[in-house]
Amino acid sequence: MERVVEDFILYLHETKNTSKNTEVSYERDLKKLIRYLQEQDLTSFSEVTCTDLQGYLNKIKSENLAASTISRNIASIRALYHYLQKKGIVAEDPTEALHTPKIEKKLPEILSVEEVDCLLKQPDIRTPKGIRDNAMMELLYATGMRVSELIHLRTTDINLQMGYVVCHDSDKERIIPIGNVSRNAILQYMEHSRGFFTKDTNESALFTNCSGKSMSRQGFWKVLKGYAADAGIHRDITPHTLRHSFAAHMLQNGADVKSVQEMLGHADVSSTQIYLGLNVSKMRDVYMKAHPRH
Numbered sequence: 001m002e003r004v005v006e007d008f009i010l011y012l013h014e015t016k017n018t019s020k021n022t023e024v025s026y027e028r029d030l031k032k033l034i035r036y037l038q039e040q041d042l043t044s045f046s047e048v049t050c051t052d053l054q055g056y057l058n059k060i061k062s063e064n065l066a067a068s069t070i071s072r073n074i075a076s077i078r079a080l081y082h083y084l085q086k087k088g089i090v091a092e093d094p095t096e097a098l099h100t101p102k103i104e105k106k107l108p109e110i111l112s113v114e115e116v117d118c119l120l121k122q123p124d125i126r127t128p129k130g131i132r133d134n135a136m137m138e139l140l141y142a143t144g145m146r147v148s149e150l151i152h153l154r155t156t157d158i159n160l161q162m163g164y165v166v167c168h169d170s171d172k173e174r175i176i177p178i179g180n181v182s183r184n185a186i187l188q189y190m191e192h193s194r195g196f197f198t199k200d201t202n203e204s205a206l207f208t209n210c211s212g213k214s215m216s217r218q219g220f221w222k223v224l225k226g227y228a229a230d231a232g233i234h235r236d237i238t239p240h241t242l243r244h245s246f247a248a249h250m251l252q253n254g255a256d257v258k259s260v261q262e263m264l265g266h267a268d269v270s271s272t273q274i275y276l277g278l279n280v281s282k283m284r285d286v287y288m289k290a291h292p293r294h
Helices: 002-016 020-039 050-061 067-086 113-120 128-143 147-151 180-192 217-230 241-252 257-264 269-290
Strands: 164-169 172-177
Touching: 002 020, 002 067, 020 050, 020 067, 050 067, 113 128, 113 241, 128 147, 128 164, 128 180, 128 217, 128 241, 147 217, 172 257, 241 257
Parallel strands: none
Antiparallel strands: 164 172
16 A cells, blocks of 8 residues: 555656645655554555545544644545546545535734834844845745745845746746845845855855755744744744735735735635735725725
8 A cells, every 4th residue: 555655646746746745745644544544454445445434534533633634634535546546446436425624714823014124124134144044034025935945945046136036846936026125135145144154165055054054944943933032023933924924915015816826836826815814904995995885
């Protein structure tokens, strides 16, 4: 069964253009399913019935997992069986009768424009570390890219003359414009700070840690939380906070959903539309002005 899952993940990668994060999540979910099935003396996916799968779901529900985690597990299993049926490995799909739990979509935590301004003023740009941190945070807020994309940027991904950055996600890439503030911050970093960290002149990572190696997600999170505390922001700051704030502020200032979706790299526009819910007052103003029977 493990080999079947490996082939399935490869199939997703080559034909569905899935992201690395999706592939890792699906593989983890399905390996957990395999362990459960083997405990039930099931050695082939063709032997598995809907009752077996429902038993597995009941087991993971008893672990008090979030509804979103259970839904993702169901999505992983369904995708696997669609693949198995397509390949003729199973005759029937036992996932058709599985019920997906209802998920309440939570609005992401965002900062106000004033809080972002205060946060981005915290790095001491008189020091190499402050210049680097300022460039990272300005770029993150300027583009809305994921932290994983930020820390994997190469120097060749930035075009300061034309004002854009190229983000890579698995085999996909997208181009995001950057404004003057972010461009100037990166220019200052490249000219006055990066050489302080990169001992190896062949190092291609745009942002590095004090050892001259690519910065980790945890390393950046530690940096961000430190500056948030300095700025007096005591809410739940995550590595995605500036990404969420970018999306909400862009939409609040009149950007269309499709453009923001492309900049964020969302495959589904519904993922972008959640940020519209963060500005209910603006929607109400539009409604009151536009509807003939308000």
